Amino acid sequence: xxxxxxxxxDEASGTSTTGHEWDGIKELNTPLPLWWLYTFYACIxxxxxxxxxxPAWPLIGGYTHGLLGWNSRTAVVGDLxxxxxxxxxxxxxxxxxxxxxxxxxxxxxxxxxxxxxAAFAQNCAxxxxxxxxxxxxxxxxxxxxxxxxGTLDEIHTTIEHGARWTADPDxxxxxxxxxxxxxxxxxxxxxxxxxxxxxxSGNKPSPGADLAKGAKLFADNCSACHGPNGKGNIxxxxxxxxxxxxxxxxxxxxxxxxxxxGGGGTMPAWHGRLDEPTIKALTVFVHSLGGGx
Amino acid sequence: MNARDIRGTRRVATVAAVxxxxxxxxxxxxxxxxxxxxRRIKWALLVVTLGIxxxxxxxxxxxxxxxxxxAVLVDLAHRxxxxxxxxxxxxxxxxxxxxxxxxxxxxxxxxxVAGRVWCGYLCPQTVWTDLFRAVERLIxxxxxxxxxxxxxxxxxxxxxxxxxxxxxxLMIAWWTGGAxxxxxxxxxxxxxxxxxxxxxxxxxxxxxxxxxxxxxxxGHMREQVCIYMCPWPRIQAALTDENALNVxxxxxxxxxxxxxxxxxxxxxTGGRAGDCVDCGQCAAVCPMGVDIRRGAxxxxxxxxxxxxxxxxxxxxxxxxxxxxxxxxDVNIKRRLAGLGNVYRLLRTRTVLYTVLIAVxxxxxxxxxxxxxxxxxxxMHDRNPLYLQLADGSIRNAYMVRILNHTTATSSYVxxxxxxxxxxxxxxxxxxxxxxxxxxxxxxxxTYELRVLVTLPAxxxxxxxxxxxxxxxxxxxxQIATARDHFLTR
Numbered sequence: 001x002x003x004x005x006x007x008x009x010d011e012a013s014g015t016s017t018t019g020h021e022w023d024g025i026k027e028l029n030t031p032l033p034l035w036w037l038y039t040f041y042a043c044i045x046x047x048x049x050x051x052x053x054x055p056a057w058p059l060i061g062g063y064t065h066g067l068l069g070w071n072s073r074t075a076v077v078g079d080l081x082x083x084x085x086x087x088x089x090x091x092x093x094x095x096x097x098x099x100x101x102x103x104x105x106x107x108x109x110x111x112x113x114x115x116x117x118a119a120f121a122q123n124c125a126x127x128x129x130x131x132x133x134x135x136x137x138x139x140x141x142x143x144x145x146x147x148x149x150g151t152l153d154e155i156h157t158t159i160e161h162g163a164r165w166t167a168d169p170d171x172x173x174x175x176x177x178x179x180x181x182x183x184x185x186x187x188x189x190x191x192x193x194x195x196x197x198x199x200x201s202g203n204k205p206s207p208g209a210d211l212a213k214g215a216k217l218f219a220d221n222c223s224a225c226h227g228p229n230g231k232g233n234i235x236x237x238x239x240x241x242x243x244x245x246x247x248x249x250x251x252x253x254x255x256x257x258x259x260x261x262g263g264g265g266t267m268p269a270w271h272g273r274l275d276e277p278t279i280k281a282l283t284v285f286v287h288s289l290g291g292g293x
Numbered sequence: 294m295n296a297r298d299i300r301g302t303r304r305v306a307t308v309a310a311v312x313x314x315x316x317x318x319x320x321x322x323x324x325x326x327x328x329x330x331x332r333r334i335k336w337a338l339l340v341v342t343l344g345i346x347x348x349x350x351x352x353x354x355x356x357x358x359x360x361x362x363x364a365v366l367v368d369l370a371h372r373x374x375x376x377x378x379x380x381x382x383x384x385x386x387x388x389x390x391x392x393x394x395x396x397x398x399x400x401x402x403x404x405x406v407a408g409r410v411w412c413g414y415l416c417p418q419t420v421w422t423d424l425f426r427a428v429e430r431l432i433x434x435x436x437x438x439x440x441x442x443x444x445x446x447x448x449x450x451x452x453x454x455x456x457x458x459x460x461x462x463l464m465i466a467w468w469t470g471g472a473x474x475x476x477x478x479x480x481x482x483x484x485x486x487x488x489x490x491x492x493x494x495x496x497x498x499x500x501x502x503x504x505x506x507x508x509x510x511x512g513h514m515r516e517q518v519c520i521y522m523c524p525w526p527r528i529q530a531a532l533t534d535e536n537a538l539n540v541x542x543x544x545x546x547x548x549x550x551x552x553x554x555x556x557x558x559x560x561x562t563g564g565r566a567g568d569c570v571d572c573g574q575c576a577a578v579c580p581m582g583v584d585i586r587r588g589a590x591x592x593x594x595x596x597x598x599x600x601x602x603x604x605x606x607x608x609x610x611x612x613x614x615x616x617x618x619x620x621x622d623v624n625i626k627r628r629l630a631g632l633g634n635v636y637r638l639l640r641t642r643t644v645l646y647t648v649l650i651a652v653x654x655x656x657x658x659x660x661x662x663x664x665x666x667x668x669x670x671x672m673h674d675r676n677p678l679y680l681q682l683a684d685g686s687i688r689n690a691y692m693v694r695i696l697n698h699t700t701a702t703s704s705y706v707x708x709x710x711x712x713x714x715x716x717x718x719x720x721x722x723x724x725x726x727x728x729x730x731x732x733x734x735x736x737x738x739t740y741e742l743r744v745l746v747t748l749p750a751x752x753x754x755x756x757x758x759x760x761x762x763x764x765x766x767x768x769x770x771q772i773a774t775a776r777d778h779f780l781t782r
Contacts, residue, residue: 018315029315031314031315031316031317032315032316032317032521033316033317033318033319033517033521034316034317034318034319035319035514035517036316036521037316103721104721106721106732106733106740109720109721110740110741113720113741113743129676130676131674131675131676131677133676133677133680140677140680142677142680142688142690143680143681143682143683144682144683145682145683202685240683243683243684244681244682244683244684244685244750245681245682245683288720288721288743289690289743290680290688290690290718290720290743290745291682
């Protein structure tokens, strides 16, 4: 360090000053140890080496790649591979065992539930919710009411092939007709049938509702799919209308709208996106949420 | 002012020596060897502390089958910490929090009673530096010899001595790093693996890092660690008071300092002469390069070596010892005012620290002694908080984690009060005779159980009710409970 020409000796302390002065106040020179300075230089040298060795500088059409060729993408791929190897032995067991066996073997169940929970959070939670609680139009998977069936095999089929997912030939295809849009029922008929449907799950009909008319309309138009008592049919994905759990809401307006437009939710087929052990783990996880049959 | 003048502080001397540069080269300190009470205490503590550190991993402690028999073991792979009869699981890390709080309070108490005794006697930096200096003294000679030789050009013989010194330092540093990794695995096995190059890479890397830090900190940085890197001197300054026993130059007795002959003349003629003969021994032996006669300072670690040096001189000149001693600011002022010494050991802060240490220690001991080797933790599903089923009944789901701390497989029954077995189901379990869920858990394992509690629709009249989970070990009939809530709205 060169000597500062403005440096003076402070009379009170006998210590030299740095030569900096503000409004007559001078800064005492309390020197840092030299190794401190060298450590600082070493850090600068390190950062320069780091720029050269690792991806660092953004350029107009890209970035400097660094001499070591390190890249976060390949690091993630490597990590995933490691994870696969790590899970390999257990996944092999899962792949071999039947769904029932997995659920009855504590060791396999614990693994499948953990792996299923992780896969669920990543793939299913956007629609079915983080707790599988569902929402308007997306089934609640904790409840014991299933559109396409709640046994282990039925859940497995639904995950594998999806619902109304036209890219998969084995997907669940049936759909409710749009009774209103397609002119099958008149608006007042839709109102009457909605009144009747609400009573199926124990709700009180709106005052002045003609339930006999509604029941007749239901028998003529809906019972083919939903069954004469409205118990539904999981073979064709016709929901059970007698429960307290409603996919599209329990109010009269909700039901009228559904009769008007028909249709139903779509779920992608996960076969091909997820490997078989993961689909099995997901099946067991969903089944063990509490609603499984 | 001369750079070697012991009366000048080190830092002022440095400024003068290197032309007011903003950065100062560290002045080399050559502490003189010394004999006396405090030196003996320091040697004893050095042997005890380093002995514990280097050899503790080899101590065995029988915990029974399937359990490690190393007395102190940090088993990161299985997430267990073993300390003799105590076994700590990851969810019990609060014991470490308690230990850290205790350590801080004990440090505060030590400081309130006798200043920085931690720094002077027990701090690892002090202990290892002391050991390294002893090696240096053994190989390169004492203060005078080293100052003299370092001023001369290097000869082959002295180069060889220096090389030997660094070699011994590195060996100590290497063994320091080696002992460190032994706390994380079975020591005899790891030693064998290390010797045959079959140990995991992390072991070699850890040894390398600790070898380097020990060699650098104890061999080269020494007192600079205390002055520039350690936060304790700064904190300590705010925690001390005038009643704390600090290594103190009793200037009331020592001043005015004169030479031995002048003092005799002065005393004979009825004049005033202090006991300090300005021999500079206190500064010569100081490992921090401090002159204690300038008063307490950030760089004094209060190791008491200056006391030993001064006592030796006082003995020789026939004056009473302890011109430098553990003393308080209060007493110096009292003696100057003609009053007697008082030592107030019982003060608000010492009593407070002692009480706090006792309370926290008692809490930790009680919790350790009454600790169940069966544990249960319950977590209510947050999403959804409650659920309406097809028939309108209400269901809550819980994650019940059962911990089997024992060394045997046991079977456990879960009871949920005030509900009946009909309300409760658990995923993937068997049932006990009276219908409650039953699970078997292996030794030293935890098991996560998804428990569903269902009440009929009529239950929704009460928004929330208390619920108690009871885990019963069928073999030992030990019971662990956890409480939670059942929500219906």
